[in-house]
Amino acid sequence: MRYRTFGRLGWPVSEIGYGMWGIGGGEGGWTGADDTTGKEALLEAVRLGCNFFDTAWIYGRGHSERLLGGLLTGVGAAPAAGGLKVATKIPPKDRRWPSTRDSAIGDVFPEEHIREYVDRSLDNLGVERIDLLQFHVWEDAWAREPEWQRVVADLRDQGLVEGIGISVNRWEPWNVLDTLGTGLIDAVQVIYNLFDQAPEDKLFGVCADLDIAVIARVPFDEGSLTGTLTRESTWPEGDWRNSYFVPANLEASVTRAEALKAVLPDGVGLPEAALRFILANPQVSTVIPGMRTLPHVRANIATSDAPPLDPALLDELRRHRWDREPTEWSQ
Template structure:
């Protein structure tokens, strides 16, 4: 496993991290706690030292905390997220931060996360939504400083609104944040325009989520693909979206001269090709997923020709809406 610095936070993170949204009994149908625990343990054995969870991810914090506490003598870094007090995703423009992240709410959410996980601190505390309207307003920054001083958190980050990397530029340039979590993949390459360069300039770590487009960049989504009842991907890939994805994927694999089975590997290597990226956090619910993804931390970047090909496969859309 190779490691990168999380900006100027002082934390060194595995370049393949662990996205823990889908573990346990979650909105990703098919996950079980036993499978998740085995996968988490295997990830740590293979060098993964960064796990991303959230207060809003069902049983995820509890399961992550259980595994971390079982890894006696090993440093496993855990990031979690504070949900907005008003419960609105994404954050609408024009809201006062007192409505979304007042200090009291931040502290209460953190205390709940600590209690549920059984941990005594989190290495990264993130706001689960963000708006640059909040820079310089409210008491959130003072609260974060107090939590750092108390030792309950080591660094502060935000999860940038889906497909809107420009909404965190002012925060990055303010010096008030240690890391940002952002969607970045072959389809959504917008962060490379302004956000990633700004993070590199200001020493802000970058955590990449949705590198595989919720499964769209695994090569397994095509016309006719369906998911079990109750699985949230039925909404993400609704109507003719699977067919659209299948056509885009066919074009990518043809242009790269690879098979569909090799697409996920190339998608993750695409993300890691950016030196501004600290870690990518694919969801890994099975030992097989873990072993496949961690094997990519081998220092073999995509070639300049491959990156040039992938630059032509941007696809601006928002399947979350």
């Protein structure tokens, strides 16, 4: 496992982190989660050097956080430098993902709501301080609102939180730039993958200038970049992918994945290429694939030891950028 510096917070973090939505279960999430398998996968990730774990209260309504809390209790500190780093997220009070231009911060992140969910997360995780507390949606129009600024400063002063982050709305990497200029944000979590390359346009440059860490989420585009989806793929009732992979999106995603597989050299699978593409960008501090089984953990973490992609292949992969509008598919 290779490690990268997590922006101005200075943490050495594994470049392959662990996204914990998939093992959290719960209504509106990913079906097929199994606690026994999930706990085995978490322990294997630590054994292989993963030290960055990203969760959220909404992932199973606290269940994912409690699984991570169990890991923290069981292993203490990771064998990797710096120990385990824990990132979690405050859900929007109005329970709307994503937020919209009409969303008011007083309805989404009022002070009492922020404090309530910090307390909930501390209890679920079994820790006295959260390494990285993230807002789970964001509107850049909120940048200069004094209430959230006052609360995060107070949480830091109390020693309850070390770093503050924002999880940017899907397909809106621009919707945080003014907020980054406040100096209060230490990390940005953004969708960045072979299809979604738009963070490179503006966001990454601002993060580099301000020494803000970048967490790359959704490296496999919710599954299409694993190369396992077909035009006939279906999911059980209650699985959120039913709303994401509407027929038009499923057809387009499979077609584009097939085009990507056609340009890969022998011995390089699409999931490996997807992760290596992300890691080719030095602005990325860590990428957080969802990993629900031991084979997922081993395959994804092994990517960290792979050599850099050939520059010619990297250029070819860049041509597969797919710019989508927020209203194009269901959120």
